[in-house]
Amino acid sequence: MNDPTASVEIPNLPPQLAGLQKIALNLWWSWNARAQNLFRSIEAYLWQECGHNPIKLLRMLDKEHYEKLLGNEAFLQEYHYVYALFRRYMEQKSDCSDIPPIAYFCAEYGLHRSLPIYSGGLGFLAGDILKEASDMNLPMVGIGFMYPGGYVHQVLDSSGWQQGQSEQIIKEEAPIEKVLDEKGEHLLLQVPLIDPPVYVNVWRVNVGRVSLYLLDTDIEQNDPWDRSISYRLYTSDLHQRLRQQIVLGIGGYAVLERLGIDFSLLHLNEGHPAFALFERLRHFIHKGYDFKKALQKVRQTSVFTTHTPLLAATDVYGFDIVSHYFGDFIKDLGIDTQTLLSFGIDPQNPSDGFNMTALALRLCHYKNAVSKKHQKVAAQMWQKLLEETSSKIEAITNGVHIQTWISGKLEEELDKTLGSQWPRFQEDPDIWYKSKELDNRFIWETHSKHKIHLLSFIQEKARKKWGEGVPDPSIILAEGVMLDPEIFTIGFARRMTEYKRPDLILHDLDRLEKILNHPYRPVQIIFAGKAHPADIPGKKIIQRIFNAAKDPRFQGRIAFVEDYGEELAKYMVKGCDLWLNNPKLPLEACGTSGMKASINGVLHCSTLDGWWPEGYNGKNGWAFGVDPSDDSQDAAQLYDLLEQEIVPLFYDRDEDGLPQGWIERMKEAITSVSPRFSARRMVQEYYDKFYSKIKEYYATSTRRQTSP
Numbered sequence: 084m085n086d087p088t089a090s091v092e093i094p095n096l097p098p099q100l101a102g103l104q105k106i107a108l109n110l111w112w113s114w115n116a117r118a119q120n121l122f123r124s125i126e127a128y129l130w131q132e133c134g135h136n137p138i139k140l141l142r143m144l145d146k147e148h149y150e151k152l153l154g155n156e157a158f159l160q161e162y163h164y165v166y167a168l169f170r171r172y173m174e175q176k177s178d179c180s181d182i183p184p185i186a187y188f189c190a191e192y193g194l195h196r197s198l199p200i201y202s203g204g205l206g207f208l209a210g211d212i213l214k215e216a217s218d219m220n221l222p223m224v225g226i227g228f229m230y231p232g233g234y235v236h237q238v239l240d241s242s243g244w245q246q247g248q249s250e251q252i253i254k255e256e257a258p259i260e261k262v263l264d265e266k267g268e269h270l271l272l273q274v275p276l277i278d279p280p281v282y283v284n285v286w287r288v289n290v291g292r293v294s295l296y297l298l299d300t301d302i303e304q305n306d307p308w309d310r311s312i313s314y315r316l317y318t319s320d321l322h323q324r325l326r327q328q329i330v331l332g333i334g335g336y337a338v339l340e341r342l343g344i345d346f347s348l349l350h351l352n353e354g355h356p357a358f359a360l361f362e363r364l365r366h367f368i369h370k371g372y373d374f375k376k377a378l379q380k381v382r383q384t385s386v387f388t389t390h391t392p393l394l395a396a397t398d399v400y401g402f403d404i405v406s407h408y409f410g411d412f413i414k415d416l417g418i419d420t421q422t423l424l425s426f427g428i429d430p431q432n433p434s435d436g437f438n439m440t441a442l443a444l445r446l447c448h449y450k451n452a453v454s455k456k457h458q459k460v461a462a463q464m465w466q467k468l469l470e471e472t473s474s475k476i477e478a479i480t481n482g483v484h485i486q487t488w489i490s491g492k493l494e495e496e497l498d499k500t501l502g503s504q505w506p507r508f509q510e511d512p513d514i515w516y517k518s519k520e521l522d523n524r525f526i527w528e529t530h531s532k533h534k535i536h537l538l539s540f541i542q543e544k545a546r547k548k549w550g551e552g553v554p555d556p557s558i559i560l561a562e563g564v565m566l567d568p569e570i571f572t573i574g575f576a577r578r579m580t581e582y583k584r585p586d587l588i589l590h591d592l593d594r595l596e597k598i599l600n601h602p603y604r605p606v607q608i609i610f611a612g613k614a615h616p617a618d619i620p621g622k623k624i625i626q627r628i629f630n631a632a633k634d635p636r637f638q639g640r641i642a643f644v645e646d647y648g649e650e651l652a653k654y655m656v657k658g659c660d661l662w663l664n665n666p667k668l669p670l671e672a673c674g675t676s677g678m679k680a681s682i683n684g685v686l687h688c689s690t691l692d693g694w695w696p697e698g699y700n701g702k703n704g705w706a707f708g709v710d711p712s713d714d715s716q717d718a719a720q721l722y723d724l725l726e727q728e729i730v731p732l733f734y735d736r737d738e739d740g741l742p743q744g745w746i747e748r749m750k751e752a753i754t755s756v757s758p759r760f761s762a763r764r765m766v767q768e769y770y771d772k773f774y775s776k777i778k779e780y781y782a783t784s785t786r787r788q789t790s791p
């Protein structure tokens with residue numbers, strides 16, 4: 084955190100309010116309700132219009148506006164309070180400073196909409212881990228990519244076909260700072276041993292007490308092809324993808340060295356950054372270790388998390404292109420090409436090519452899958468490799484950063500019911516047990532407000548789109564302008580891809596029509612999600628849903644909301660009644676959106692895949708589906724559940740209009756899911772199973788060195 088940086092200017096900000104810039108430039112504000120309320124209180128409508136981006140807001144205000152704030156006693160008081168809260172948080176000394184500093188590598192981070200460097204679940208998990216490491220005061224730094232072209236910004240044409248547009252990152256409005264070199268220039272670095280040379284600029288994102296460094300290749304020192312290396316996430320061009328991963332792994336490692344960041348533990352989130360292990364190996368060899376010792380040291384100090392149960396989803400490169408790019412590297416390591424290539428071979432599929440997951444599994448002693456179910460699948464997938472290395476894959480089930488995803492209103496009430504210290508003990512089920520005492524009327528009224536917020540947000544999006552001009556007004560109708568806050572609402576939002584079966588509920592349209600247009604228990608469904616630009620079947624599913632949304636027979640009760648991202652997700656996981664998830668077994672490694680929904684009392688209804696076999700207790704949501712998955716049977720079970728159990732329970736009201744049975748389930752979801760699927764529990768598990776072991780490794784290896 085001590086490296087010099089330059090941040091964007093806030094033109095009219097008076098020195099008395101300089102703290103606002105400091106708060107805006109640290110994403111700490113995004114998980115602190117009071118800091119958010121402070122920005123909201125400046126100008127509520129603008130805050131909404133700016134997409135809750137405080138840097139954008141502060142840059143838009145004129146002198147007059149700031150004058151007015153300086154004369155507003157109540158505002159100043161709250162400003163001083165929040166600024167003090169922020170400084171206290173930042174200055175708190177770590178009580179786990181005894182563990183070796185952790186360098187965390189990931190190809191994407193989902194932190195906030197103002198920094199669109201994520202595509203989905205993997206990124207949000209990485210973002211939540213950094214936030215939690217900050218809250219727990221673990222010594223961690225993150226390494227990632229600046230993608231100037233963002234991820235696809237989703238726009239559907241009038242036939243419902245997803246048109247990819249790039250969502251340019253506006254650097255002046257993003258929560259980033261330039262890392263500076265000794266001369267005060269933007270830090271520029273050459274990625275080691277890659278020919279022709281590639282250069283990167285380095286940016287810093289402040290995630291509470293954790294620094295995340297982003298590598299940017301879109302700079303004038305690179306030729307156009309190199310500039311475009313980090314242009315966008317997960318390019319389908321294999322060469323470019325390999326070069327991306329070289330820059331991330333090897334360049335990322337070089338950035339840490341250049342900044343003099345002392346880290347002794349590497350945590351790789353998914354296979355994309357696995358080349359960092361090569362650079363670490365080279366580093367140890369240069370320090371004087373022989374090859375075998377260096378290899379052992381890399382293994383003993385590195386952690387790898389795998390996120391997919393699908394071999395097709397791992398990155399595999401031809402041996403020829405890997406040896407092409409790593410020619411100089413191999414020479415520098417003093418090994419032969421065969422040895423280097425052998426690290427990436429999957430013994431179950433040796434001729435496939437160089438597999439990034441195999442590389443990471445082989446060179447990291449500590450490894451995990453992301454749910455108990457995924458662990459079983461992964462252990463089979465990599466059985467031979469695990470035997471060869473005499474190692475195992477543990478299960479560490481994902482979790483979500485509670486204060487990021489929970490409703491601010493609910494959080495305030497929890498302060499009263501659980502005691503204001505609850506965040507410190509949030510992984511303790513006993514603490515959460517008391518949330519059963521939350522007032523049912525409060526729960527229901529809060530939920531109803533969230534639902535209204537969600538529908539207003541959707542309608543506001545549609546209104547803007549209408550204003551921009553559309554070829555066909557039915558596009559606007561399909562976006563959800565006819566949704567009704569009184570009606571039972573199902574949410575389905577995630578990446579649109581075949582194995583997640585987003586259109587399962589459309590399996591029998593006649594039966595669905597009866598459910599949606601029921602005379603006194605109507606139902607509506609909100610869909611959202613992007614397809615990867617190269618995923619044609621995913622785009623076809625979107626088109627199918629969009630056409631159903633436009634179809635008058637469903638009377639406006641199906642909506643497809645464009646451009647799913649962090650902002651819409653925050654509204655949906657609070658404002659829907661039911662969170663539907665129906666992946667084909669066993670293809671969902673974990674899933675996290677259902678956790679976000681559950682901690683807000685939005686009930687999860689899911690096939691028994693990913694985290695749900697661990698999370699479902701019979702009272703906190705619903706489970707359906709057969710194993711192995713069968714679309715017809717699964718859809719039929721879902722319709723039965725909706726007709727016979729779920730919808731009737733929702734509409735069963737007492738004399739005060741409260742659905743008591745439903746609210747009991749909401750409370751059960753909050754109580755049972757929050758502690759066990761919190762990022763706190765997850766990071767604590769990483770600590771217990773991996774980080775603390777590596778700490779012991781260092782302790783014993785130092786002792787050995789110093790003893791005579």
Ligand SMILES: *Cc1c(COP(=O)(O)O)cnc(C)c1O
Binds near residue numbers: 207
């Ligand atoms: C949490 C989240 C995801 C991941 O959800 P899954 O259930 O794992 O598919 C994807 N996108 C956004 C915007 C999220 O917030």
